[in-house]
Amino acid sequence: MILDIITYICIGIGCLLNLLAAIGLHRFPDVYTRLHAGTKCTTFGSILLIAAVVIQSVSVWVAEGLSSPQSVLTLHAVIALVVILLTNPTSAHAIGRAAHRSGIKPARAVVDDLEKEKP
Amino acid sequence: MWLPVAIFLAVCATIILIRLFLGPTPPDRLVGLDTLNTVVVVSMVILGAAFEELIYVDVAIVYALLSFVSTLFIAKYIEKGKF
Amino acid sequence: MxxxxxxxxxxxxxxxxxxxxxxxxxxxxxxxxxxxxxxxxxxxxxxxxxxxxxxxxLLNPKRWFLLLAYIIWPFFPAMAKANIDVAYRVITGRINPGIVKISPKLKTDAGLTMLANSITLTPGTLSVDVDEETNDLYVHWINVKEEALEKMPRDYKYICGEFPDWARRVME
Known part of the structure; x- marks a missing residue:
């Protein structure tokens, strides 16, 4: 019962964060600020949604015993989460670096040290 | 419980796809693609829990790794103009 | 071997x-x-x-426990705060962006990788480029504070808090 409530809270916040990421891609003016929305919100939303899956599977797993298919589901969901956590910031870094080296200036910037030192 | 979540994630993916089509510069499109990949991985895990199909979660792991490599290669192409 | x-x-x-x-x-x-x-x-x-x-x-188990402690205490709350921050900026559209240079003085690639990934996932900052000779990071900051712009390698206390010290403790 309590586990169900925690699951619904995780699902609600996770869905809201994914929607915020999608809207942020349209609200922000340039590549770098869009990367902020697209990276942070989807990463934390993935953590919460996969946590919801893991909570439900573990409760079934404990009820059914060690060799149920839910144990495999739990482990693989956790591995998928670790893969997302490792790869998402790295690809954001690659996109930002590629964007700056191909000559895109940050919009409405008050300071740009990278432009001054390595034009 | 899981199927409405998957439908909601599909709506989010559609909104991101609009950015993928509109994006004025190539890095904008790449940001859209990267975000879309994460949403697709999460919805695969959710669908695996919804239908109790373990193979969906395995496909999600492989998709996450391969989309990471493809993002890195497209970023390298944007940076240098060639591979 | x-x-x-x-x-x-x-x-x-x-x-x-x-x-x-x-x-x-x-x-x-x-x-x-x-x-x-x-x-x-x-x-x-x-x-x-x-x-x-x-x-x-990195095979020393003490570093793995330190990494776990780092993820649980300073990192996870910072990540939650980052999402509230981004949600606020998506809804209001109030941004003041800029790219600043910080020099965390880390020596190894592993520490720098960990610091850059932490910076990307924590409030308002995103690592854009790295100077491979001096290990300086260029960080895109969504809400630039005026008092951080006084010195030339900017003071990293305003941008990423204690994270460089943690990266040094865990990876070096």
Whole structure:
């Protein structure tokens, strides 16, 4: 019962964060600020949604015993989460670096040290 | 419980796809693609829990790794103009 | 030799995690164990030249516990705060962006990688580029504060707090 409530809270916040990421891609003016929305919100939303899956599977797993298919589901969901956590910031870094080296200036910037030192 | 979540994630993916089509510069499109990949991985895990199909979660792991490599290669192409 | 064995063991462990509940031998079948060991040795032999021996300090279990502590206490709350911050900026559209240079004075690539990933996932900052000679980071900051712009390598206390000290403690 309590586990169900925690699951619904995780699902609600996770869905809201994914929607915020999608809207942020349209609200922000340039590549770098869009990367902020697209990276942070989807990463934390993935953590919460996969946590919801893991909570439900573990409760079934404990009820059914060690060799149920839910144990495999739990482990693989956790591995998928670790893969997302490792790869998402790295690809954001690659996109930002590629964007700056191909000559895109940050919009409405008050300071740009990278432009001054390595034009 | 899981199927409405998957439908909601599909709506989010559609909104991101609009950015993928509109994006004025190539890095904008790449940001859209990267975000879309994460949403697709999460919805695969959710669908695996919804239908109790373990193979969906395995496909999600492989998709996450391969989309990471493809993002890195497209970023390298944007940076240098060639591979 | 130690690097080779550590790589083989890590690969074998990952293979075992991916094939749980496949047979009667405490969770795995005999065929899976044999083929996993063979593949682990092959992979370790292939990547032997890529993983140099100076990374052996990461095998110390104390660093793994420190990394776990880092993820639980300063990192996870910062990540939650980052999402509230981004939500606020998506809804109001109030941004004041800029790219600033910080010099965290880290020596190794592992520490710099950990710091850059932490910076990307924590409030208002995103690592854009790295100077490979002096290990300086260029950070895109969504809400630039005026008092941080006085010195030339900017003071990292305003941008990423205590994270460079943690990266030094865990990885170096």
């Amino acid at each position: 130690i690097a080779f064995l550590a790589t083989a063991f890590g690969t074998f462990l990952l293979y075992l995690l991916l094939t749980t509940a496949s047979g009667p031998l405490f969770l795995w079948s005999k065929e899976e164990l044999i083929i996993g060991a063979i593949f682990a040795l092959i992979v370790a032999a292939i990547v032997r030249k890529i993983f140099p021996a100076e990374n052996l300090r």
